[in-house]
Amino acid sequence: MDPETERIDVAGKDGSEDVLTAAAGRTVDGAELKRRIAHAPAAFLTGSLDNPALDESCLVLLLRNREVAPPLLERISRDPRWARLYEVRKGLVRHPRAPLQLARRLVHHLRWRDLAEVAAEAPVHPAVRRQAEELLKVRMAELALGERISLARIASRGLIQALRHSAEGPVLEALLGNSRLVELDAVTIARGEKAPAAVLRKLAAHPTWGRRHAVRLALVTNPRAPVAVALGVLRRLSRQDLRRLAKDSRVPKIVRVGADRRLEGRAAGPARLA
Numbered sequence: 001m002d003p004e005t006e007r008i009d010v011a012g013k014d015g016s017e018d019v020l021t022a023a024a025g026r027t028v029d030g031a032e033l034k035r036r037i038a039h040a041p042a043a044f045l046t047g048s049l050d051n052p053a054l055d056e057s058c059l060v061l062l063l064r065n066r067e068v069a070p071p072l073l074e075r076i077s078r079d080p081r082w083a084r085l086y087e088v089r090k091g092l093v094r095h096p097r098a099p100l101q102l103a104r105r106l107v108h109h110l111r112w113r114d115l116a117e118v119a120a121e122a123p124v125h126p127a128v129r130r131q132a133e134e135l136l137k138v139r140m141a142e143l144a145l146g147e148r149i150s151l152a153r154i155a156s157r158g159l160i161q162a163l164r165h166s167a168e169g170p171v172l173e174a175l176l177g178n179s180r181l182v183e184l185d186a187v188t189i190a191r192g193e194k195a196p197a198a199v200l201r202k203l204a205a206h207p208t209w210g211r212r213h214a215v216r217l218a219l220v221t222n223p224r225a226p227v228a229v230a231l232g233v234l235r236r237l238s239r240q241d242l243r244r245l246a247k248d249s250r251v252p253k254i255v256r257v258g259a260d261r262r263l264e265g266r267a268a269g270p271a272r273l274a
Contacts, residue, residue: 020043020044021043021044021047022043023047024044025040025045025046025047025048025050026047026050026051027047028051028053030053030055030058033051033054034057034058034061037058037061037062037065038061039065040065040067041067042067042068042069045062045065045067045068045072046072048062049072049075049076056085056087056088059082059085059091060087060088060091063076063091063094063095066096066097068097069097070097070098070099073092073095073097073098073102074099074102076088077092077102077106086109089106089109089110090110090114092106093106093107093110093114093118093124094117094118094121094124096123100125100127100128103125104127104128107131107132107135108135112136112139112143112147112151113150113151115133115136115139116132116154117154119132119133119136119155119156119159120154120155120180129156130158133156133158133159136151136159137159137162140162140163145171148163148171149170149171149174150174151163152174152175152178153174153175154178155178156180157180160175160178160180160181160185164188165188165192165194167194167195167196169199172189172196172199173199175189176189176199176202176203176206181209183209183212183215186209186212186215187212187214187215187218189203190203190215190218190219190222191218191222193224195222195224196224197224200224200225200229203219204216204219204225204229204232216233216236217237217241219233220233220237220245220251221245221250221251221252221255223252230255230258231254231255231258234255234258234262235262237259237262242259242262243259243263245259246259246260246263
């Protein structure tokens with residue numbers, strides 16, 4: 001048995017990684033390289049770049065390894081064999097130890113979905129996340145509707161702030177299902193001057209946001225809210241809210257009238273019981 005292969009076999013039996021040397025990285029066969037490279041130590045990874053068996057699939061696995069040192073990432077980015085490959089560029093940008101300038105240079109080459117994932121990834125440098133968000137904001141108008149819907153479902157905080165002003169109902173509905181959405185976003189949608197009536201209806205019925213006081217107030221003061229939605233929300237507001245709405249000239253007339261009637265009904269309730 002080849003000495004280097006024998007040393008790798010020993011490492012597999014006792015769990016030791018100290019035999020995974022640079023020499024081993026250069027000489028193991030393709031199958032062993034693929035098996036080891038995603039979890040191997042730095043020395044093995046350095047040697048693996050000179051291994052004739054190294055191919056794109058192995059390199060993608062290498063770029064998932066947290067042990068890759070920044071100089072090695074730089075070396076990969078300068079190698080013309082690898083630098084032209086999309087999956088390699090993506091792996092370099094997403095690696096938590098990628099030098100900032102390297103990641104910022106390559107992020108421009110990513111497709112929209114990968115940009116969205118980079119923007120939401122905590123291990124990536126904040127400057128790279130912000131750059132990915134800005135790139136997506138510029139490209140957003142060029143995306144197909146289905147792509148904008150998909151983006152809304154996975155959007156990071158910065159992208160949510162851009163998407164919440166959309167006039168596209170399916171995009172806003174997808175945004176309501178985004179786990180990163182916060183109350184301020186829901187209030188912004190509820191107040192939206194372009195928000196479709198169907199979205200406001202779904203927002204009022206939403207199991208989380210439809211229960212929030214700030215969202216309810218935003219809905220009843222939005223002239224675009226369907227009458228049935230606005231009047232339904234009124235039933236869930238306090239007497240103090242109703243009084244304020246009844247006197248606010250900026251509120252749609254139907255809401256002011258509805259608030260007045262709710263107040264009258266509440267005042268007459270005890271009298272009827274008597």
